[in-house]
Amino acid sequence: MTEEYAAAELDMKPGKPSFWRRLSFVWLVPILALLVSVGVAWQSFSDRGVEIEISFPSASGINAGETEIKYRDVTVGTVERVEFSEDLQEVLVFARVDQAVWPFMDQDAKFWIISPDVSVRGITGLDTVLSGVYIEGDWDREADVAQTSFTGLQRAPVAPPGQTGTEIVLRTTEGSALSAGAPVLHQGIEVGVLSEPVLSPDGLSVSVSAFVAEPYDALITSSTRFWDTAGFSVSLGAGGVSLDVSSLASLIEGGVAFDTVVSGGAPISDGYTFDLFSDEETARSSLFNEVGRPKLNVAVLFDGSVSGLSVGSDVRFQGIRIGQVSELGAVVVDDEFTERRVELRTVLAIEPGRLGLGEEATPQNALDLLASFVDQGLRARLVTGSLLSGNLTVELIEVADAAQATLDVSAEPYPIIPTTASNITDVADQAEGVLARINDLPIEELLAAAIDVMDSANALLRSDGVIDTPEQVAGLLADVRDVVGSEAIQAVPGQVNNLLNTLEDTIGGLSGIITSVGDADIAGQLDGILTNVSAGTENLPEISTQLEQVIAKANALQLDALLAQAEASLAAIEQVASNDDLQEVPVFVNQLLDEARLLIASQDVQALPGELRGVADEAGQILSDLTAQNISARLTEAINAAASAAQSIDTASQQLPEITEQLNALSAEAARMDLDELSAAATQLMQSVTEITATPSAQALPASLSSALDEVQLTLAEVREGGAIENVNAALQSASDAAQAIEEAANTLPDLTDQAGALITSSGDVIASYGERSRFNNDITGVLRGIQEAADAITNLARTIQRNPNSLITGR
Amino acid sequence: MRCKRCHGPIRSRDTESLQKVWAWLIAGIIAFIPANIYPMLLTSTLLDRSEQTIIGGVIELLHYGSYGIATIVFVASIMIPVGKFIAIAYLAWAVQHRSSRNQHQRHKLYDVVEFIGRWSMIDVFVVAILSALVQLNAVATINPGIAALSFGLSVIFTMLSALAFDPRLIWDEEEPVRHD
Numbered sequence: 004m005t006e007e008y009a010a011a012e013l014d015m016k017p018g019k020p021s022f023w024r025r026l027s028f029v030w031l032v033p034i035l036a037l038l039v040s041v042g043v044a045w046q047s048f049s050d051r052g053v054e055i056e057i058s059f060p061s062a063s064g065i066n067a068g069e070t071e072i073k074y075r076d077v078t079v080g081t082v083e084r085v086e087f088s089e090d091l092q093e094v095l096v097f098a099r100v101d102q103a104v105w106p107f108m109d110q111d112a113k114f115w116i117i118s119p120d121v122s123v124r125g126i127t128g129l130d131t132v133l134s135g136v137y138i139e140g141d142w143d144r145e146a147d148v149a150q151t152s153f154t155g156l157q158r159a160p161v162a163p164p165g166q167t168g169t170e171i172v173l174r175t176t177e178g179s180a181l182s183a184g185a186p187v188l189h190q191g192i193e194v195g196v197l198s199e200p201v202l203s204p205d206g207l208s209v210s211v212s213a214f215v216a217e218p219y220d221a222l223i224t225s226s227t228r229f230w231d232t233a234g235f236s237v238s239l240g241a242g243g244v245s246l247d248v249s250s251l252a253s254l255i256e257g258g259v260a261f262d263t264v265v266s267g268g269a270p271i272s273d274g275y276t277f278d279l280f281s282d283e284e285t286a287r288s289s290l291f292n293e294v295g296r297p298k299l300n301v302a303v304l305f306d307g308s309v310s311g312l313s314v315g316s317d318v319r320f321q322g323i324r325i326g327q328v329s330e331l332g333a334v335v336v337d338d339e340f341t342e343r344r345v346e347l348r349t350v351l352a353i354e355p356g357r358l359g360l361g362e363e364a365t366p367q368n369a370l371d372l373l374a375s376f377v378d379q380g381l382r383a384r385l386v387t388g389s390l391l392s393g394n395l396t397v398e399l400i401e402v403a404d405a406a407q408a409t410l411d412v413s414a415e416p417y418p419i420i421p422t423t424a425s426n427i428t429d430v431a432d433q434a435e436g437v438l439a440r441i442n443d444l445p446i447e448e449l450l451a452a453a454i455d456v457m458d459s460a461n462a463l464l465r466s467d468g469v470i471d472t473p474e475q476v477a478g479l480l481a482d483v484r485d486v487v488g489s490e491a492i493q494a495v496p497g498q499v500n501n502l503l504n505t506l507e508d509t510i511g512g513l514s515g516i517i518t519s520v521g522d523a524d525i526a527g528q529l530d531g532i533l534t535n536v537s538a539g540t541e542n543l544p545e546i547s548t549q550l551e552q553v554i555a556k557a558n559a560l561q562l563d564a565l566l567a568q569a570e571a572s573l574a575a576i577e578q579v580a581s582n583d584d585l586q587e588v589p590v591f592v593n594q595l596l597d598e599a600r601l602l603i604a605s606q607d608v609q610a611l612p613g614e615l616r617g618v619a620d621e622a623g624q625i626l627s628d629l630t631a632q633n634i635s636a637r638l639t640e641a642i643n644a645a646a647s648a649a650q651s652i653d654t655a656s657q658q659l660p661e662i663t664e665q666l667n668a669l670s671a672e673a674a675r676m677d678l679d680e681l682s683a684a685a686t687q688l689m690q691s692v693t694e695i696t697a698t699p700s701a702q703a704l705p706a707s708l709s710s711a712l713d714e715v716q717l718t719l720a721e722v723r724e725g726g727a728i729e730n731v732n733a734a735l736q737s738a739s740d741a742a743q744a745i746e747e748a749a750n751t752l753p754d755l756t757d758q759a760g761a762l763i764t765s766s767g768d769v770i771a772s773y774g775e776r777s778r779f780n781n782d783i784t785g786v787l788r789g790i791q792e793a794a795d796a797i798t799n800l801a802r803t804i805q806r807n808p809n810s811l812i813t814g815r
Numbered sequence: 816m817r818c819k820r821c822h823g824p825i826r827s828r829d830t831e832s833l834q835k836v837w838a839w840l841i842a843g844i845i846a847f848i849p850a851n852i853y854p855m856l857l858t859s860t861l862l863d864r865s866e867q868t869i870i871g872g873v874i875e876l877l878h879y880g881s882y883g884i885a886t887i888v889f890v891a892s893i894m895i896p897v898g899k900f901i902a903i904a905y906l907a908w909a910v911q912h913r914s915s916r917n918q919h920q921r922h923k924l925y926d927v928v929e930f931i932g933r934w935s936m937i938d939v940f941v942v943a944i945l946s947a948l949v950q951l952n953a954v955a956t957i958n959p960g961i962a963a964l965s966f967g968l969s970v971i972f973t974m975l976s977a978l979a980f981d982p983r984l985i986w987d988e989e990e991p992v993r994h995d
Contacts, residue, residue, distance in 0.1 A: 025830070025831060025834070026834070027831045027834040027835055027838065029831075029834065029835040029838040029839065029979070030834070030838045031838075032838055032839060032842045032972070033838050033839070033840075033841035033842035033845060033972075035842075036841075036842040036845040036846055036968070036972070037841075037842075037845050040845050040846070040848060040849055043849060043961070044849070069863075069864075133861065133862055134862070135862075
């Protein structure tokens with residue numbers, strides 16, 4: 004049962020305070036937590052970076068969430084996931100990179116995978132052995148339109164990250180010596196680096212990228228040449244043998260070097276392609292192939308073989324290389340005058356700048372220059388570049404007496420330079436030429452003629468007259484030697500001048516006289532006289548012994564004192580010589596010499612030898628004429644006759660001892676002469692000379708000497724201007740005429756000798772009759788005395804001249 | 816009204832209890848989110864550098880076949896905190912809706928939650944000990960991640976939430992009259 008009627012309990016509850024009043028402060032905690040969480044989340048979201056996508060051929064070593072992206076070795080991002088592209092062609096690597104860096108990842112950004120690498124140049128990426136690979140990125144420092152999708156590089160770019168410079172492409176045909184990382188050298192210093200060589204798809208060339216760092220990339224212009232420095236090379240060319248060995252390092256790892264040989268190249272940009280040459284020489288010489296620099300192409304048509312000439316052979320002008328052979332070929336020439344024929348056309352590529360026309364020269368300039376040169380005689384020819392290799396070069400040379408020719412400007416395809424004879428010093432050719440010449444010699448004819456000559460000579464020599472001749476000739480020569488040795492003959496040259504003058508007059512008459520000589524017996528008589536004189540001179544040795552005595556006496560003279568005096572006088576002369584005037588003498592002498600040289604150089608003098616040659620020719624003719632006639636036999640007869648005459652003279656000369664005695668006495672007297680007095684006088688003379696030279700007038704002697712030289716100079720000038728030379732020439736001309744006359748006369752000589760033979764026979768009788776007659780001998784004695792006096796006079800004259808040489812000049 | 820012995824405030828009921836419970840609970844749940852998103856451990860060794868979240872660690876342990884440890888970690892780090900959230904939320908919800916059912920069971924649940932609360936920091940303890948011990952420079956280093964801090968905060972907030980709950984509220988609703 005329930006208490007139904009119990010009053011309902013009043014449900015009393017305190018009134019609820021409002022919601023806001025009951026709100027606890029504890030609520031701040033979750034709000035704060037929420038704020039913090041949201042803040043953290045927001046910050047985390049905003050900091051998580053930008054997702055980029057890099058496609059690689061393969062993702063070797065890339066781990067999602069681990070592999071980092073580095074820029075200059077600083078981590079700027081992390082790979083988040085790795086996926087395939089839709090067509091499975093590539094691996095897509097998604098990574099988040101720092102927001103601060105991302106704006107710089109514009110189009111030029113590059114990504115590649117860094118993995119350990121061991122090469123000749125060292126080990127790179129060693130840290131990745133432990134940490135795993137990472138992705139290296141590189142981009143420039145200028146923010147551009149940032150990208151989110153990139154294509155990764157298969158290998159690291161040539162340029163080291165963060166280094167600025169220029170990247171170029173080198174093209175070559177053979178890349179075995181190139182390896183990635185090999186240096187690019189300039190003047191031996193590494194300024195860049197090579198990347199991996201790549202074979203072109205057609206397999207014909209190898210291209211390799213090279214990076215040249217700043218500031219050295221400025222050295223590269225379009226005219227720069229690159230060459231391979233790997234290994235060593237031996238080349239045998241026109242310049243001889245050349246051996247190039249680079250550094251040991253480049254032997255192993257290879258490398259390229261470059262140089263800008265000529266200025267004026269255009270600046271280059273990234274990706275410019277250069278040819279890589281096999282060696283430095285080729286590279287340097289390749290400048291002629293430069294595309295940017297127009298060349299002048301001219302053709303040369305060589306007649307002979309151009310074997311040894313090759314494309315690339317030098318073209319030289321005055322020894323300087325101005326171009327090279329660019330083409331060798333044969334062309335069929337078909338003109339209306341001749342038959343069809345093949346000509347060898349060599350095309351020369353000439354660099355206008357090398358002709359001295361400057362950098363800006365055009366081919367037309369060069370062509371004009373060459374045309375004018377050709378008018379002056381410029382010709383092309385082949386010359387030997389190297390004896391060893393037989394290489395030929397084309398030389399443009401000025402030929403002095405070249406036939407007139409012009410540069411054929413209108414020729415197609417290139418203007419044609421005329422040629423001249425080649426100068427090929429081929430050893431084999433030369434030897435061949437020598438042999439050919441020897442072969443061409445008329446040896447058989449020569450030998451036959453020689454045999455003939457010898458036969459006739461043999462016959463001639465076997466003849467009796469010839470056998471006798473040598474003795475006679477010996478005697479004749481002895482006589483001639485005596486005559487020639489005489490003082491008079493020695494003095495002859497001085498007198499020849501006068502003689503020539505008189506000869507001119509005389510010979511005219513002589514010619515007539517000689518013709519009459521044939522009739523007269525004069526020659527025969529002269530002959531006899533000479534023979535007699537010859538016999539007479541046999542006694543001369545005695546005279547010479549006397550003279551020896553005289554000389555011995557002269558030796559004993561007081562020469563010492565004389566010498567002392569001479570020394571003193573020399574000292575005085577030295578004083579004189581030190582005089583200023585004397586210093587001028589050489590000048591005058593020089594002038595004198597100049598005059599003399601002028602004189603000699605004058606045409607007249609030059610003509611003298613010619614004249615003399617004419618005379619000699621005439622004389623030669625005479626002699627040959629003489630030889631032709633059977634003179635020797637007749638001479639033998641004459642000489643035989645002379646021998647008999649001499650025998651008679653011998654009997655006659657039995658009187659000669661008297662003459663000899665006379666001579667002895669003469670010599671003895673000469674020996675007795677008071678030479679002591681003479682030397683004393685000489686001493687006095689020297690003293691007086693000393694005194695004289697000490698006098699002021701002697702001091703003035705140099706001056707007068709100078710004036711004398713002046714006079715001589717003037718005289719020479721007069722001689723030059725006057726007709727002295729002409730006189731001599733005229734004299735020689737007359738001598739020539741005379742010789743001709745003599746020749747004519749000689750034609751009559753056979754008769755003359757016959758006559759002489761008869762004369763000598765008769766004179767033998769005459770002389771035989773002289774034996775008893777001493778009057779003739781007396782006459783001869785008188786003649787000899789006269790000769791002695793004359794000799795004395797000559798001696799005096801000589802002494803006078805010796806003492807006073809001036810007299811020769813002054814005429815006193 | 817104060818206690819005559821200790822002068823502490825004496826109230827028959829903490830009227831603001833549920834508010835505090837909810838507030839701490841929400842804060843704990845908020846803190847629990849980053850504790851699971853962010854890595855708990857930052858491990859750097861010579862070759863490797865890894866970050867592990869709680870779940871990631873559990874999965875890794877499972878990969879290595881350490882099922883026991885994986886279970887412990889999972890229970891201690893995931894199940895218990897989540898269970899506490901659910902339990903406290905249920906208690907608070909039940910009180911608010913003046914449920915009079917299962918009052919005994921609910922009180923026991925509250926005791927369990929409060930008891931477990933002090934043991935919920937196992938993860939944080941592990942991280943703290945490892946971080947302190949494994950500091951071998953380049954060879955191996957372990958550092959606590961953001962999740963460790965968040966997890967600790969989450970546990971603390973949950974404990975405070977549990978403490979703020981006034982268990983007498985469970986009993987305020989009259990037990991329904993059993994009509995025999």
